[in-house]
Amino acid sequence: MTIKGVLFDFDGTLTHPGALDFPAIKLELGCPVDQPILEYLDTQPSGRRANLMKILEKNEDIAAQASQPNKGAEKCLIDLKNRGFALGILTRNSLRSINKALRKFNGVTTEDFSAIITRDVSQPKPHPDGVLQAARRMGLTSSELLVVGDFRFDVMAGKAAGAWTALLTDGGRSVMAPGDPEPDFTISHLRTIFDILEQDN
Ligand SMILES: [Mg+2]
Structure with missing residues (x-):
């Protein structure tokens, strides 16, 4: 695998889980x-x-x-960017909400993302359309993307598009359902993304 970009789900992944009830x-x-x-x-x-x-x-x-940034989210984004990875966001939420929530992030702005794909412009996850659109905007193929999310739709969309997938869990009940594709990686903290990327060399 050659991962060159990381495509994040927003709510519960880059932000602390639970803001959307x-x-x-x-x-x-x-x-x-x-x-x-x-x-x-x-x-x-x-x-x-x-x-x-x-x-x-x-x-x-x-x-x-x-909403608040998730644990380690700002550092993770800044470190990824400094290491040359392209960053993207793929969400079923609206662009308006993402812009508002991103203002809470220290050292990170919308400018840091090569792609912010919301329901305003794509078919929502689990459809792979958003992953494919994001890959195009990031100048990558979907097989060069790691999709990181906290819900089964994130894994389903990533897999259907041919991307690598990492499911972020809080160690609680599994969000996956019988018959769902298996995520390539399961992580409990965003910093573990760097372990995945290091394996990749
Ligand atoms: Mg989510």
Whole structure:
């Protein structure tokens, strides 16, 4: 493997987990607990869908305001950049939320990322479209990318695009489901990315 870029999920990966309270948001939207929010919204008539999207955006705004960088996230990003790796973000969230939350990061700005792919411009994960778009913008092939995320959709999207995948866990219950692709790596701290990259030489 030759990894030249790292594509991060945002919420719960670069930010501290829990800012977005998905069960509470789903309750407010009337979204079944076992259904992902964006896919649920797609099944709704357009008028209701627009109203629900506003509720989702309001919740995302509040969460972005409350969010904090994850443990070691700023140092990880700065060190990767200094070592010449291209950086990207791939999220099911909106660009507006990402911009707001990134302002909390010390020493890191949107300029440090070669690609920030949000639901505004791509088909949401687990679809591989966002990974492929990010690779293009980063000037890499997807097989030169390490996709890092804390949810099964991150692994699924990365695998479907032919990228390397690392699942970030907090040591709790597995987020993967039966039949899901196995992540190439499972890590419990962002700094472990450097162990993966060192193996790669
Ligand atoms: Mg996440």
